Amino acid sequence: MTSQRADCGNLELRSQSCEQNLLSRPDGSATYCQGDTSVIVAVYGPAEVKQSKEFLDKATLEVIFKPKVGIPGCSEKFQERLIRNTCETIVLTALHPRSSINIIIQVMHNAGSLLSCCVNSTCMALLDAGLPMSCLVAAVTCSLSCDGDIILDPTSQQEKEAKAILTFVFESRDNEIITSNTHGIYSIKQYYSCVEACRKYGFVSCQSPLGTTNTVEQ
Amino acid sequence: MAAHVNEVVLPGDILQELSDSEQYPKLRLGPGLRIDVDNVVVCKCGILRFREPSVFWVDTHQKRYVPVKGENILGIVISKAGDVFKVDIGSSEMATLSYLAFEGATKRNRPNVQIGDLIYGKLLVANKDMEPEIVCIDSTGRSSGLGVISGGFMFKCSLGLVRKIVSPDCQLMKLLGKHMPYETAVGLNGRIWIKAKTLSHTIAISNAVCCAEYMSKKQTEVMVKQIVSSQWT
Incomplete structure (x- = not known):
């Protein structure tokens, strides 16, 4: 099979690494690598907010997504929105009313599964900034090949050949889905089998030291 | 004393022992902890700390200041x-x-x-x-x-560093003061002001403070010795 990865099997994630607090100016920063995909995230906040964007009862959360080359277009705006909605569910914005939290995501290299890498990196940067959060998140991308095989954490080549690409974000408390983003054609049965395949890894990567396993957080 | 004290905790962790009201009737929760329904839940990543009789908080790394009364x-x-x-x-x-x-x-x-x-x-x-x-x-x-x-020099650092410096366990400022006299004001918002006799003393002290963030007691002593010896040569 041509799409088989050299480094690991189809139902395994590529090797991951993370570094926090690598930028000196932002309040929190992190870089996250999944295989060759890598992004760097900076978090500013709680900072001053423009009057037009001010909320009296919660902080304003803004996400800026910067592609590797060129100017951000429609799909980047969509990703921004997706990540912002994910962050709004986990950050306790009510504790910092009338302030702003800015998240800037810079893509360093896209070798597939970019969205899940962005979400994971954002979570680590929020952790570094010390913003109050209700729980952590972990994102996993999977793709469905034409013959219906599930490939976890696909490379860009595998994404191109895929029939559908599905990304799920799980929270650490009850391991429930908080974001689901899909492209392509799939049956309901395939959707659920993808969720279960991803959940297995979303769960492991989100376990805290108080639990049993701890892979990403260290 | 509850389990997990002096251990790393992450947002979303539920501290079961603290949620039990009989064990800690006068429970006091500091930064990083909050009550969600009946459970004590961690909302910041850091090290869980405890002080007698029943005060708990989370020591976090942070750069942005959030005002606290009396600081x-x-x-x-x-x-x-x-x-x-x-x-x-x-x-x-x-x-x-x-x-x-x-x-x-x-x-x-x-x-x-x-x-x-x-x-x-x-x-x-x-x-x-x-x-x-x-x-x-x-x-x-x-x-x-x-x-x-008036006068002197102010620089910024992380909130963890200023908290470390003002804690009674930290000998850094005293050790430095033995060798070069200086005035200092430490703001808990991550700003430190220093006024020494000469410019080179000011630079030496500010560098020593900035470097001390992740140092142990022994390491700070060695560093102060090195700085002092480099000042006189």
């Missing part, structure tokens, strides 16, 4: 607006400082404060829904070291 802070005067000064203390909002909140100040006798001055003050009002307010006097009307600071 001493260093701020820069940004503007004068009528009878208050606006002071930048590094938080999401400017703090206000009344011109009457100085030692000996009256409506006739205004304090001499200019835009750009460095202020060492105490937070009187720190509330998430209100503008922070600072004062440069204590409840008896004395300045007790607070007020406008």
